[in-house]
Amino acid sequence: MGVRRELRKVGKLFGRSESTATAIPNERLGYDGEADALLAIPRVRSRTMVAHASLLSLWAQIRHCELKGLPGAYVECGVWKGGVGGLMALANMAYGADRRPIHLFDIFDDICEPDPAVDGERALTEVEQFAGRSRASLSGKMQPLSGVYDHIGGPGDAEAVQKFVAEELGYGTDFTRIHKGWFEDTVPIVTIGPIAILRLDGDWYASTKLCLDHLYDAVVPGGFVIVDDYGTYEGCRKAVDEFLAMQPEQPFLNYVTADVRYWIKPAGASLA
Numbered sequence: 390m391g392v393r394r395e396l397r398k399v400g401k402l403f404g405r406s407e408s409t410a411t412a413i414p415n416e417r418l419g420y421d422g423e424a425d426a427l428l429a430i431p432r433v434r435s436r437t438m439v440a441h442a443s444l445l446s447l448w449a450q451i452r453h454c455e456l457k458g459l460p461g462a463y464v465e466c467g468v469w470k471g472g473v474g475g476l477m478a479l480a481n482m483a484y485g486a487d488r489r490p491i492h493l494f495d496i497f498d499d500i501c502e503p504d505p506a507v508d509g510e511r512a513l514t515e516v517e518q519f520a521g522r523s524r525a526s527l528s529g530k531m532q533p534l535s536g537v538y539d540h541i542g543g544p545g546d547a548e549a550v551q552k553f554v555a556e557e558l559g560y561g562t563d564f565t566r567i568h569k570g571w572f573e574d575t576v577p578i579v580t581i582g583p584i585a586i587l588r589l590d591g592d593w594y595a596s597t598k599l600c601l602d603h604l605y606d607a608v609v610p611g612g613f614v615i616v617d618d619y620g621t622y623e624g625c626r627k628a629v630d631e632f633l634a635m636q637p638e639q640p641f642l643n644y645v646t647a648d649v650r651y652w653i654k655p656a657g658a659s660l661a
């Protein structure tokens with residue numbers, strides 16, 4: 390068992406929010422393929438706010454898709470500086486004979502406003518703290534919360550993410566697909582085809598709901614749906630719970646960290 394120590398809990402908007410051993414860099418958690426992951430994660434670490442334990446879990450999921458031949462693209466909605474996209478690329482190259490499209494959706498600017506009616510107290514407190522905006526001024530508008538990512542190096546940049554994944558990590562421009570814009574404007578119109586892994590990291594209710602509404606049907610049976618903020622923000626949890634309640638089968642939500650859950654698409658669910 391690795392060394393355990395409590396870390397101060399920080400806001401999700403400020404960075405990784407896990408407060409326990411899941412936040413210790415380089416800790417071994419016993420996943421298959423973990424030695425490879427521990428070599429890959431330092432190459433993306435500065436470009437992701439996702440916790441170490443969640444990166445290990447994602448690596449194991451991609452390894453599974455590659456070794457078992459699960460078809461489909463890898464998709465992340467909420468990319469920031471592209472560390473997760475980079476890890477997807479590295480894991481594919483480690484275990485897969487063929488490249489597959491990696492679709493990365495983001496505004497590549499500060500995140501939009503939460504909706505005070507659904508996104509919950511934690512979202513409002515963090516926005517007040519990190520963007521200096523009063524909760525009374527928020528209404529869920531598609532406008533960047535100026536300065537909210539200043540404490541962690543500012544927002545992501547589409548060209549820099551493209552260069553990082555396609556060139557620096559060597560994934561190639563043919564398979565690195567960057568979709569810049571609000572999800573509301575990009576997700577409904579981009580053609581992706583089957584999806585093996587759908588990773589949602591857009592924090593708020595409306596963003597999570599939109600991505601599930603438009604992309605879930607394309608996830609292949611046996612594919613993974615990962616929701617980064619299920620345990621973090623009330624609105625994200627509500628969007629997932631409402632969406633799954635409408636599905637014919639109710640999957641078990643697997644715990645990764647205090648923030649992250651994932652489920653495996655049931656074989657009986659629809660495929661677009």
Ligand SMILES: C[S@@+](CC[C@H](N)C(=O)[O-])C[C@H]1O[C@@H](n2cnc3c(N)ncnc32)[C@H](O)[C@@H]1O
Pocket residue numbers: 436437438439466467468469470471472473494495496497498499500501544545570571572573590591592593596
């Ligand atoms: C928590 S960060 C993503 C963290 C990232 N997955 C990582 O590895 O560090 C959320 C990102 O989603 C973007 N985002 C949130 N809602 C969005 C929306 N509706 N449309 C486009 N981008 C959005 C934000 O601008 C931000 O870059």
